Amino acid sequence: MEFGIDQALKTYSGGLGYLAGSHMRSAFALKQNLIGIGILWKYGYYEQQRNTDNSLRVFFREQMYSFLEDTGVRFQISIKGRDVWVATYYLPSSVFNCAPMFFLTTDTDGNDEWARSISYHLYDKDAEVKVAQCMLLGIGGAKFLDKASLVPEIYHFNEAHAISAVYYLLSQNGDLNKLKEKLRFTTHTPEEAGNEKHSFSFLQHLGFFCGLNPTEVAKISGVKGDLFNHSLAALRVAKKANAVSKLHGEVSRDMWGHEEGICKIDHITNAQNRTYWVDSVLETNRSKGKAESINERKKELKFALFKEVADQVGKIFDPNVLTIVWARRFAGYKRPDLITKDLERFEKLISSGKVQIIWAGKPYPFDYGAIDTFNKLYYMSHLYKNMAVLTGYELKLSKMLKDGTDVWLNNPVVTREASGTSGMTAAMNGAINLSTYDGWVCEFSNDTNSFIVPVADGSDGYLRDKTDMNNILDVIENEIIPMYYEHPKKWNAMVLKSMNDVNEFFDSDRMADEYYTKMYMA
Structure with a gap:
């Protein structure tokens, strides 16, 4: 959802973005066969300023980037029964010495103001828009890879924001066992209450499950009643998962260990790019x-x-x-x-x-x-x-x-x-x-x-x-x-x-x- 690649590219809010930026820099230095998919936030997160009485002022300003290249790849995804256009931009490795990056945006020709607003603000406060952002990242990211002929061997979901990609991929090829072999998941959330949850019917109304049979989706995702837990769904469909420190691994296994059908949760301790x-x-x-x-x-x-x-x-x-x-x-x-x-x-x-x-x-x-x-x-x-x-x-x-x-x-x-x-x-x-x-x-x-x-x-x-x-x-x-x-x-x-x-x-x-x-x- 966020990448802190450089001060000049306002696609991050804080530590999670800094970490993702460091990962992309190291992947480049190690010459790993890896690309990153993110969202091009029109207004970034926010600019932190002061009011006249010096209290905190939240300020949004349109961000412009001449160093991003239009890939020319445009396609539509369905959100709330509406076709939403997605445009895609490329950040070459040479600009900031990071792995190749692709950024998705709905602020493009063919969309009305609601559709454009999906990619306006990182972590939008409106629940419907925030889920639409997750769909842009997940469904949109997976569909872009298809359209750009960049189909990967492995899909790595860094947090559960992009879990909707799984349902898009299943809608294209319904073999869950084969798909699981390609899915990896990293959790950054150390307490159960902090994991994102939504009403299953609410997500279905938005088109989160790409038209798949609701009963089957509920079964593979561990849905209980009408509650869809994004992290639990990811743990149930991924082949492997990891926490982000040794202690967090212990906490995560204790937190999720009682759930049926989840994958093994290892840990890879976070780090930052020394260079x-x-x-x-x-x-x-x-x-x-x-x-x-x-x-x-x-x-x-x-x-x-x-x-x-x-x-x-x-x-x-x-x-x-x-x-x-x-x-x-x-x-x-x-x-x-x-x-x-x-x-x-x-x-x-x-x-x-x-x-x-x-x-x-x-x-x-x-x-x-x-x-x-x-x-x-x-x-x-x-x-x-x-x-x-x-x-x-x-x-x-x-x-x-x-x-x-x-x-x-x-x-x-x-x-x-x-x-x-x-x-x-x-x-x-x-x-x-x-x-x-x-x-x-x-x-x-x-x-x-x-x-x-x-x-x-x-x-x-x-x-x-x-x-x-x-x-x-x-x-x-x-x-x-x-x-x-x-x-x-x-x-x-x-x-x-x-x-x-x-x-x-x-x-x-x-x-x-x-x-x-x-x-x-x-």
Whole structure:
């Protein structure tokens, strides 16, 4: 549904897109026989701006790309009993050094405004339009491959958005057993309630099942009553599936293991493309083991980040002061404002002069709770010259933040973050992770390369959050600040260890190779 290929191509919202972009870059570098299919979002996700009172402003602007090539392949798919035209565009590998990409759009001649709007906004808030987007990706993607004579050996569904492709393929050749041999599925959702579900009759009305017999569709998809679970349907028709970290694999097998007819769920731990994300000077110094030189370069990168801070919020940060960043999608379970919950304790920390803290990230544009959290943090930041909340969290700002921070703060509710890859690219650029024990950090972290807080009892949400908050603040006050200022050689050694430990396994070349050998070829 989203690919974060480059800052200039607004076809992503956040981490899932960054991950897909890294996968495509590594596939290109490894010369894998792979292409990507996505949607050309006319207005992207949204541009994150500020209103006159500095509250978050959601702004949509038409995006134009001269580097995309019209393939000339046009065809129709049926949505809600209406024929909808689909046009297709090609992104050559040479533009951004990624695997060949094809993007679908309904914003084309022959369509009315409703049909055109299907490819306007990534993750549209209207349920009917969002399902139509899934049909564009799934049915449209599979039909494009047919029309373009690019019929693949393997179809890989990255999340269940494109599951409608299965029903299109069955409508063309009804042999489910043969089709299963070609289907792979990756789940990124670590809790059952987070998996997309719709009324079976609603989907049937939209044409989601391509005219197949409803009874047969319900049988092969695991439909219960009138409830269609997209992820369960994918698990039942795929030959293989994978979660995106070791812990997520355990959670997924426990979550789905009671279901009949599902495929085996393995895990391939997420990773990010080092070539794209890593500062070259830092990487040179890492490879030579020059911890002091890494520290010097970090101060230069902090200065560059702090120019952006000054430009956005009118504050001058100091490269010699310990800098903490929390930056990712604003969502309730990620708890962006956790360390501010005890105002007295946070006031003491932020007023000590020993830390600078930056927040950034995009809430879903219609998640008003997350938007409220973002705004509250911004208004709180007015009270402190060393606290900043930035807008425009896309690939460019994400890179700048990871280059310029000393500590990357990550505090999701444990088991709710399937992987959480932002800390990987922060570590690649000389930042030390401070995190709850969830997702990828369970395979990376030890007491020599990061700071991990103990897992809190999750039976009471309030007490869990309070415990995590206090543990994080304890680590900042009692371990991180003393080490940074009083034991700089120890700090620099930890930074180097973190960079070395994240270097190979968490590079997406390893991840792309595992997908190719474990999921596609085996």
